Amino acid sequence: MNLYSFMSVCYDLLDKIWFSDKGRNPRDVIEKLIPNRACTVLDMCCGTFSNGLPIAKKNPNNRVIGLDRSEDMLKEARRKVKSADLANVKLLCQDATYTGLESESFDYIIIGLVLHECNEMLWNRILREAHRLLKKDGKLIILEWDKQRAISRKIKFAPIYVLEVLGNPKYFTQMYYSDKSRFFESYRFQMLEQYECNYTVVMSLRKNGYN
Numbered sequence: 491m492n493l494y495s496f497m498s499v500c501y502d503l504l505d506k507i508w509f510s511d512k513g514r515n516p517r518d519v520i521e522k523l524i525p526n527r528a529c530t531v532l533d534m535c536c537g538t539f540s541n542g543l544p545i546a547k548k549n550p551n552n553r554v555i556g557l558d559r560s561e562d563m564l565k566e567a568r569r570k571v572k573s574a575d576l577a578n579v580k581l582l583c584q585d586a587t588y589t590g591l592e593s594e595s596f597d598y599i600i601i602g603l604v605l606h607e608c609n610e611m612l613w614n615r616i617l618r619e620a621h622r623l624l625k626k627d628g629k630l631i632i633l634e635w636d637k638q639r640a641i642s643r644k645i646k647f648a649p650i651y652v653l654e655v656l657g658n659p660k661y662f663t664q665m666y667y668s669d670k671s672r673f674f675e676s677y678r679f680q681m682l683e684q685y686e687c688n689y690t691v692v693m694s695l696r697k698n699g700y701n
């Protein structure tokens with residue numbers, strides 16, 4: 491039993507409390523980055539499918555795969571997919587460091603709110619797997635917590651900051667304060683765009699060396 495066994499039923503409160511403020515909701519930004527054409531989307535470490543679900547609803551032409559190692563988080567994801575009656579979704583219980591999926595088979599890969607929970611070894615393994623799975627002209631979309639400037643936002647973000655620091659003291663701050671372009675460059679991804687959102691940043695990247 492891990493943290494997400496307890497959190498799966500209340501995880502979506504995160505979106506209601508932090509992402510629905512006036513400002514950009516990161517889930518909406520991610521959804522808009524993916525067009526409704528015949529393409530494959532992998533929501534890697536999908537949790538309750540907060541990124542994949544709105545995409546699958548908006549884009550019936552997409553094939554959306556959600557992958558997570560927590561059966562409890564996937565149970566919530568399955569409930570949401572069933573109630574939306576979606577035929578273009580597949581949910582897999584797998585480890586993101588070794589998915590067993592075919593190389594270069596995805597047009598878009600989303601990794602949302604995961605990397606700040608990892609250590610150096612996991613950054614390496616998850617991003618190496620994402621690099622392997624992404625098509626040459628594919629896009630990697632990352633959602634991560636962002637540094638807050640306004641005092642009111644610092645205060646509202648404080649509980650998350652404290653919990654994340656306590657949960658992963660060394661690597662959370664390393665990820666949080668990192669220069670994201672340089673960080674992803676060292677894992678063979680090039681930054682294309684960054685979108686400032688509520689408490690978070692959404693980044694669009696491509697594999698290095700491909701146009």
Ligand SMILES: C[S@@+](CC[C@H](N)C(=O)[O-])C[C@H]1O[C@@H](n2cnc3c(N)ncnc32)[C@H](O)[C@@H]1O
Nearest residue numbers: 535536537540558559560563585586587602603
């Ligand atoms: C904070 S949640 C993020 C969920 C979702 N991506 C989002 O944007 O809200 C982190 C998720 O990553 C999953 N996870 C962490 N490491 C993983 C790994 N190595 N393989 C698969 N899933 C993993 C956890 O089970 C959890 O569901």
